[in-house]
Amino acid sequence: MxxxxxxxxxxxxxxxxxxxxxxxxxxxxxxxxxxxxxxxxxxxxxxxxxxxxxxxxxxxxxxxxxxxxxxxxxxxxxxxxxxxxxxxxxxxxxxxxxxxxxxxxxxxxxxxxxxxxxxxxxxxxxxxxxxxxxxxxxxxxxxxxxxxxxxxxxxxxxxxxxxxxxxxxxxxxxxxxxxxxxxxxxxxxxxxxxxxxxxxxxxxxxxxxxxxDTTPGARVEAPGQLASHYAPHTLLLCGGTPQPGEVTIGFGTAKGDLSLSEQGDLTEAAARLFATLHNADALAQSRGATAIRVADIPDTGLGRAINDRLRRAAAPGPFSV
Missing domain, CATH: 3.90.870.10 (DHBP synthase)
Incomplete structure (x- = not known):
């Protein structure tokens, strides 16, 4: 085509x-x-x-x-x-x-x-x-x-x-x-x-x-229920201490190469989530980085949806590094 x-x-x-x-x-x-x-x-x-x-x-x-x-x-x-x-x-x-x-x-x-x-x-x-x-x-x-x-x-x-x-x-x-x-x-x-x-x-x-009932295994009823999803080409890590050779994504007071929201605003973080993952993946590939590490996100309100996407993006699957 x-x-x-x-x-x-x-x-x-x-x-x-x-x-x-x-x-x-x-x-x-x-x-x-x-x-x-x-x-x-x-x-x-x-x-x-x-x-x-x-x-x-x-x-x-x-x-x-x-x-x-x-x-x-x-x-x-x-x-x-x-x-x-x-x-x-x-x-x-x-x-x-x-x-x-x-x-x-x-x-x-x-x-x-x-x-x-x-x-x-x-x-x-x-x-x-x-x-x-x-x-x-x-x-x-x-x-x-x-x-x-x-x-x-x-x-x-x-x-x-x-x-x-x-x-x-x-x-x-x-x-x-x-x-x-x-x-x-x-x-x-x-x-x-x-x-x-x-x-x-x-x-x-x-x-x-x-x-x-968000990850039912083989009985998929709706989109977004697969355990592995939303994956960048580079290994994604959630939370923990940044290591040398990683691209970092910050949130709030946690600084990084990129940030979901410097103000710690969950609405802004949700709006920027996928664009930031795309940008971090490109940056990681340009640097030859070993991983992308995302700062901890509060697991309340919109933070639950953000964390859901990040957990699935980090999960082992067909695109795992």
């Missing part, structure tokens, strides 16, 4: 992105969380192309993006606290894993054989405009090679997938910077399947206590 088209977030670019999606092509789209690799969720071949472009295992389901609650209700049922969660956090960085309705019309590849589907209503105006123009559900995992660092800029997408997809719609840096929180509400309670941009403290007043 030729290099991806560069599309701007204007009327022409949005129309072109929607046309490519309707034609079964892959387009990287900006969201408030990270860039997504989008395809028509009703076309088997288009969805299969997502897995092929990313090198993603086909047992790992995809998130379906929709413009509004009415369209979500035609595809899925809303048990337990699902309606209350949707009303509180949609559009926004929350994904709900919900039972499929009969006649939903989605490709079976989207759900990886499950009787449930992961649904999100994105808040980013560019992605919302594309959804409105395409008039169909859009499957869109993060726009990066499977297991590697997520993309928060169009440049990150181009570096990882530029020769594998039809187009990249450049909406600038993503403002939130970490992926959506994923919940599975039911009549028995609500399970947390992935830590994300909406912290537990904002969710539990609606749901009560959450049951964490």
């Amino acid at each position: 030729q290099a991806a088209e560069d599309l701007q977030p204007d009327t022409t670019g949005i129309a072109r992105a929607a046309a490519l999606l309707c034609a079964g092509q892959l387009v990287a789209l900006p969201s408030e969380t990270v860039y997504g690799l989008a395809a028509d969720a009703t076309q088997d071949d288009a969805v299969a192309a997502i897995y092929a472009a990313k090198g993603r295992p086909d047992f790992n389901p995809l998130i379906v993006h929709l413009p509004d609650l009415d369209s979500a209700m035609t595809i899925a049922m809303f048990p337990g606290h699902a309606h209350a969660l949707a009303e509180a956090f949609w559009p926004g960085p929350l994904t709900l894993v919900l039972p499929l309705r009969p006649g939903h019309g989605l490709s079976a590849r989207v759900t990886a054989g499950h009787a449930t589907v992961a649904i999100r209503l994105p808040a980013h105006p560019v992605m919302q405009a594309v959804l409105s123009a395409a008039q169909r559900p859009i499957a869109a995992p993060s726009a990066n090679l499977s297991g590697r660092i997520s993309a928060t800029t169009a440049a990150h997408v181009r570096a990882g997938l530029g020769g594998r997809i039809a187009a990249i719609l450049d909406g600038g840096p993503t403002p939130v910077g970490v992926e959506s929180t994923i919940l599975a509400p039911s009549a028995e309670g609500t399970r947390l399947l992935r830590e994300g941009a909406i912290p537990r403290e904002a969710i539990t007043p609606i749901t009560g206590p959450l049951t964490a």
Whole structure:
């Protein structure tokens, strides 16, 4: 495939992105969380192309993006606290894993054989405009090679997938910077399947206590549950004392070659997380560094999502050094 088209977030670019999606092509789209690799969720071949472009295992389901609650209700049922969660956090960085309705019309590849589907209503105006123009559900995992660092800029997408997809719609840096929180509400309670941009403290007043089920092993229900994920090319270490030959990432008063937030602000750290990992990886490779070491991050609020990404990026896996 030729290099991806560069599309701007204007009327022409949005129309072109929607046309490519309707034609079964892959387009990287900006969201408030990270860039997504989008395809028509009703076309088997288009969805299969997502897995092929990313090198993603086909047992790992995809998130379906929709413009509004009415369209979500035609595809899925809303048990337990699902309606209350949707009303509180949609559009926004929350994904709900919900039972499929009969006649939903989605490709079976989207759900990886499950009787449930992961649904999100994105808040980013560019992605919302594309959804409105395409008039169909859009499957869109993060726009990066499977297991590697997520993309928060169009440049990150181009570096990882530029020769594998039809187009990249450049909406600038993503403002939130970490992926959506994923919940599975039911009549028995609500399970947390992935830590994300909406912290537990904002969710539990609606749901009560959450049951964490974020790394279920072979039984993957939602994106982001694999033990090894988000990995740079260089070995990543979390916490501890920096050693000679390492690239360091600081936080707050802990200084480093780079910093997630010199002010110790978790919102800023989340927004900068993946871009900083990309930059640290490039710096490590230029220096021939042995590892990247990240300072300790408080494990509260957004810090849980940051630490979740860092632990998975540091975990042994197919990309381990």
